[in-house]
Amino acid sequence: MADALLTVEGLSLGFRGDGGFAHILDGANMTVRGGEIMGLVGESGCGKTTLARAILGVLPRHSLEIRGGRIDFGGVDMLSPDSAEAQESVRGRRVTFIPQDPFTSLNPVFTIGQQIDELMKWKSPRRAAGSSRAPALLTPYPRARRRIDREKVMEMLNLVQLPRPDQLLRKYPHEVSGGQRQRLMIAMALLPEPDLIIADEPTTALDVTIQAQILGLLRKLASDRDVAVILTTHDLGSAYEICDRITVMYAGQDVEAAPVAEFFNRPTHPYTAKLLASLPEGGGGMTGIPGELPSFYAPPPGCRFQTRCERATEGCRTRPPANVAGPGHVVRCVHPLFETAAPVQKEAQG
């Protein structure tokens, strides 16, 4: 895709443990264009967080095994050891992260101001890339840059509607509410002026009343700045409200990707249709689909959804093709619910 900011193609990886090798992602694909909000949805355990963490490069190295595929971010190969330096300039700067639970990402023994200073010392857009090879403790934070960075921090804290930012900077994380901490996380994700923010269930830990405010704020600020967002969520109602496109994952694979209106009007993979049918009245979280996710240790050949799908036939036990179901609409199914235009030509979707 010509205007893709991020392309994940055929990504297969897993973890080696006492039970053997767990195939967590198996040929996963995802494309995110500049400035768009991509919802990454699917049941608990389908691999959303693993995919998000693979893009960020923060999966546990001791047990991780990458078996194939690629992650390209704006021309940087995010998996190759040859591009380690370029990856460094992407992570935390061109790609930033909003965690599920901000409390565990903030250090309880430092004030919020100290933690934001530390972030800006290393990730400020005004810091020249690779500007110092000195050990961290000896690396200076020039006074002139520090002053401009602080101005930008105050502006940003106002934009995320945090009251009395000067007082807030003197507080410790436990002294502010969950909603305020998550506004702070949005500010910290935006301060490096990234091209992409990965928000991993950013409102799960919050009251329902605050969830919509926080997601609305994220959408507005990202759109104003033309920043793309990957929002992993169980909550299809929220995805409908704020996303431009949706990618559905099932058992480590993307099974459908479509623009948001198309996704809700013409769900084409049987799993997507069941997900939508399983929504409680008024949208919101998924209530469950009968049956279980297949084992990650011994995934079935062919379609991973075959054991829970009434449409499954013998053909589903071999490799399911990806089909084009409309503009920007791809579905990984032998028996899609709507007519598809054409099989996807390349093998990468398999």
Ligand SMILES: Nc1ncnc2c1ncn2[C@@H]1O[C@H](COP(=O)(O)OP(=O)(O)OP(=O)(O)O)[C@@H](O)[C@H]1O
């Ligand atoms: N480091 C690891 N070692 C072994 N298994 C792991 C590891 N990290 C994740 N997994 C397993 O990978 C599977 C996918 O987990 P992941 O957190 O990516 O799913 P998810 O879709 O984000 O779920 P949730 O919505 O509940 O956060 C789970 O079965 C999980 O136990």
